[in-house]
Amino acid sequence: MATIIVEVMLKPEILDPQGQAVASALPRLGFTFAKSVRQGKRFEIIVDGEPTAAQLAEVENAAEKLLSNPVIETYVVRVEK
Amino acid sequence: MATIIVEVMLKPEILDPQGQAVASALPRLGFTFAKSVRQGKRFEIIVDGEPTAAQLAEVENAAEKLLSNPVIETYVVRVEK
Amino acid sequence: MALDTVATAAANPTTEQPWRELGLKEDEYARIKEILGRRPTSSELAMYSVMWSEHCSYKSSKVHLKQFGEKAPKSDALLVGIGENAGVVDIGQGYAVTFKIESHNHPSFVEPYQGAATGVGGIVRDILTMGARPIAIMDPLRFGPADAVDTRRVLPGIIAGVGGYGNCLGLPNIGGEIVFDETYAGNPLVNALCVGVMRHEDIKLATAHGTGNLVVLFGAKTGGDGIGGVSVLASETFASGKAAKRPSVQVGDPFAEKVLIECSLEIFAEDLVIGIQDLGGAGLSCATSELASAGSGGMAIQLEKVPLRDPSLSPEEILMSESQERMCAIIEPSKLSRFMKICKKWDVTATVIGEVTDGEHLHITFNGELIVDVPPRTVAHDGPVYNRPIAKPAYLDSLKPVTLPAISNPKEIKAALLQLISSPNIADKSWVTDQYDRYVQGNSVLSQPEDSGMVRIDEQTHLGVAISTDANARWSYLDPYNGAKLALLESCRNIATTGAKPLAVTNCLNFGSPEDPGVMWQFSETVRGLADICLEMGLPVTGGNVSFYNQTGAVAILPTPVIGVLGVIQDVRTRTKMGLPAAGLEIFQLGNTDDNFSGSEYAHLHGQIGDHAPTPDIDAEIRLVNLLLEAQQFFQSAHDISDGGLAAALTETVLKNSVGATIELIEQYIPGGLTAGLFAETPGRVLIAVDPVNIEEVRALSNKYNVPMHRIGKSGGSALVINGESIELTELRRAHTETFAKLFN
Amino acid sequence: MRIGVVTFPGSLDDSSALRAIRLAGGTPVPLFHASDDLKEVEAVVLPGGFSYGDYLRCGAISRFAPIMASIIVAAEHGFPVLGICNGFQILCESHLLPGALTRNQDLHFVCTDQALIVENTDTPWTNGYAKGDRIIVPIKNGEGSFQAGADTLKQLEDDGRIVLRYVDKNPNGSQHDIAGISNARGNVVGVMPHPEQAIELLTGPSEDGLTFFTSVLHTMVGR
């Protein structure tokens, strides 16, 4: 059993009101570290056994087709160590 | 400038309707790799310079207080390489 | 480690059991042993403990609630009364309506979004269970002070939760309340009302009969939600103390509920079920024991068949789980395949978990081993009944009359009015209600901020229903008997103001700890008042809910009986709205004002609560309702005068369509003068606008019903002018609408 | 004149859309997501709601419904399609319309009576309006903020494909105050506001929305 991670973020040019809301809430709580914040999604996909290259290609495919919307988002697929 | 990542996931015992919806949509599209899917959030926080230990502690603190809801979620803070 | 079976229990009568941890009293545990003739198995103990809890058994309230039955007025409208999941009333033309309020207070404090969301989900299932299509919801809410830090945590989450779940179900939110008071800090109240409609012949009941009929569980899979103290049992039974982690908060899945609704309605339409019960508090324990005890025989359940989300659940936990979005149906075997087909169409998991037997017991097995063998009635209905001690609380002896500076100069009027209408309790609530879908289903005739919500039931005949929920907790604090009466009367007035005729009542009684004799006195007086007023008004109580233990430390919340009244309107096109529609109308106040400020918002702003609630004039209220119904055709607008007095009513009336008004109050005619005229909350008053050509008709009717009718002004202009002092509508609007955005954005 | 309304799991305004078609004088035909059968309808409405709970992204899962395969093919041949709210989101996810609908700027669900200007009247759904008509129609959504790349926006503007624009206030942060757009051919229209909830004064803020449904009926007759 392994975990494949798909991370989906809004493209930099797309407005991210959730990230903005966080960025403006942080200093109100006294946190001053952030120059900017973006919020995205994270999918943890559990697969049987070690992920094969074919399986990873499938996940890429699913990330492209379903898990992200290429019009506004980008994604990254990785295997959790 | 560096990027600190905060990953927030629902605790395993908490119902994740979104992850479930994805898990049941995948096979309808012919993707059969997933045993289960959980969906969470990912925050990309841009900070000035290399993150210091103190800064990371601050981020932990913010993750606990603002970015996650400790009643139902857990979080991980990491520095993006 | 081993399963605690009935055989084990019989063989090991002295095994220590954690009944105390499960909230049972010593005598209650003894009763269980007496009923069974042996010690309970751990699964049985789990079932009894949760079904005999305050929440499920009404053990502290039962002796009082029975007045609703004893004093019940004769009503032909009542098709299903108290005792079922929700009462059902006949509204004519073959339609039946079911409605009920429930509380979800404590979960909403712990996790505001999910607590409120699952509160909506639960009441909607209660309505669905009756065979009805849910058609609208309302949400009476109470919070601590608006500017308190915790209110800023709790309120946005609760609003988002009510909206998140209700919007996703496609239920228009047509009303509710938002009230702030110190006593709700640390204990917000989230009450949710749902109303549903069906044809008479489609009413469904929670009953299991017909030997060999199947018990089907359908909807979401079962997880470890809401099993709380029962995990004690799991760790006992499964030894070694390493019970898996159980969620402390339930997460709702409104999408699952939406498909469950559509699936169930399709199943009902094909008449595929004999009985049906939703799974709410106490989950399967409640559903199986209630279905079986309302049926003819017994029931056999194979618990291992229950589809699990969390495979580590023990049988005790499966029985206790309060996982949301589940239903339990009794169906004939011949109808199973059709039933399953519909479930498949909606992608709803459905599993046969047992059958109705010709025995008398509820038998539950787990992988073939008998773990529960009980008479179902003893679990579902024969719980303990307490006559808790009652004592009139001491605070009632130290109440002080309200002392307020009298206002007479126009400048002071303006300042006081602006302060009042911008106070959180009176301010415009659109910041909240704009987060709720009020349009979905296309039948919302009236929604907030109108006096009552109204939905069309039949597009051809224009039949509709109206609902209003009300509570005046400060009056209940001063005088719980009359407070309950006043709340119901206000609800009726709200219904009649929009043109509907009051028909039936539901309620949600939110109180502190029943173990406090003072709270118990408030409760018993409330129920007595409510039962009396229902009899006097001829309205049946169709159901409700009791929520105790609403307190922070030793401080109980204000006694908060939330009353919901359902009314019927034959032609929704004739409904009356609250906003002035045009200039040139004559404005009247129906009913007299007096100078009692006790419990009013105006007194509250001055840090006072006063010493006595108004004494309800029931005869006058009935005459007013009758006048409203008969004269409605002549009203251009009508608005109930209550919270915030005439000042608030006028503000809302002029701002609705931005039509101003010029008002002249004649000081010497009003006991208490201008201050009372504007800010007193004397019940039994309504603000109306009438076209000059209809004044004589309205006057004649007000004479007929002997309701005082005072001309107080005229509509028109871009300001609200009171006794010469002018407030531009823009300024009025700013004061009225800014408050919530400032507090919560 | 048969006009279909698709019910996806979680559709909410399907019954209102069917009613609107009826009140406009058409024959409403319920369609189900799981079948690819368009039942000989001559136009189709994808209604509002929370299909699949709006989980993942609004419209992302519904886009793959069997009925959508038929609709996509038909739409490419000029078949009139109207997506309302969730329907608009599904059309964007299906790439029948450009851009995407994202979280409202203030992160709240918003239900309000919204003033709009009708800009493109060359679509089967809006030809009953006059260019520049100001209408009041409810909006009710949590993710109605229209976002697209600069090129797409320019093209939409240059080609006059903005069907509805918010006026007085922009309720959600939509780029260029966009409330509705069409595809290049004009037969596919997506709008965030709910015309089907503005068809009777009794239950809506206006009757302004009915023209969407009468328009398509006239278009079909005119063919």
Ligand SMILES: Nc1ncnc2c1ncn2[C@@H]1O[C@H](COP(=O)(O)OP(=O)(O)O)[C@@H](O)[C@H]1O
């Ligand atoms: N305050 C009340 N007034 C009238 N009926 C009540 C009240 N509280 C509870 N009931 C009735 O008691 C029965 C049991 O209530 P409850 O256990 O809450 O039902 P459920 O679990 O289906 O919600 C219901 O019929 C309910 O309407």
Ligand SMILES: [Mg+2]
């Ligand atoms: Mg119930």
